[in-house]
Amino acid sequence: MDNVNLLSPSVLAFVGDAVYGLLVRTKLAEVNRSSGDLHSMSVKYVSAVAQAEAFKKIESTLTEKELMIFRRGRNFHTGNTPKSATNGEYHTATGLECLFGYLHLSKQNERIQELFRLIW
Numbered sequence: 001m002d003n004v005n006l007l008s009p010s011v012l013a014f015v016g017d018a019v020y021g022l023l024v025r026t027k028l029a030e031v032n033r034s035s036g037d038l039h040s041m042s043v044k045y046v047s048a049v050a051q052a053e054a055f056k057k058i059e060s061t062l063t064e065k066e067l068m069i070f071r072r073g074r075n076f077h078t079g080n081t082p083k084s085a086t087n088g089e090y091h092t093a094t095g096l097e098c099l100f101g102y103l104h105l106s107k108q109n110e111r112i113q114e115l116f117r118l119i120w
Contacts, residue, residue: 011101016104103115
């Protein structure tokens with residue numbers, strides 16, 4: 001991607017949601033259970049509440065640039081907040097997805113893996 005910095009937070013979060021979900025699913029595949037069980041397990045990790053908790057684990061390790069990307073996503077006004085999360089948790093989760101989308105599109109795969117290891 002030519003200039004990831006020009007993408008809207010919603011686009012970064014859209015990509016980051018897929019990246020984060022794939023990381024979780026890949027990790028859960030190690031337990032070798034049925035796909036139904038794996039799906040149920042993955043929902044616990046990709047929920048807004050879980051992603052808000054995940055952000056707390058990596059917050060202190062983020063660079064200034066990464067924090068700026070996170071804040072862009074967190075402050076982006078989204079449509080609906082799920083009933084299972086507070087408004088703050090949902091916005092924090094969106095910020096985390098935005099960060100992972102940015103890192104993926106800017107080809108920072110080692111950084112993605114480093115952050116996900118801290119989360120896991």
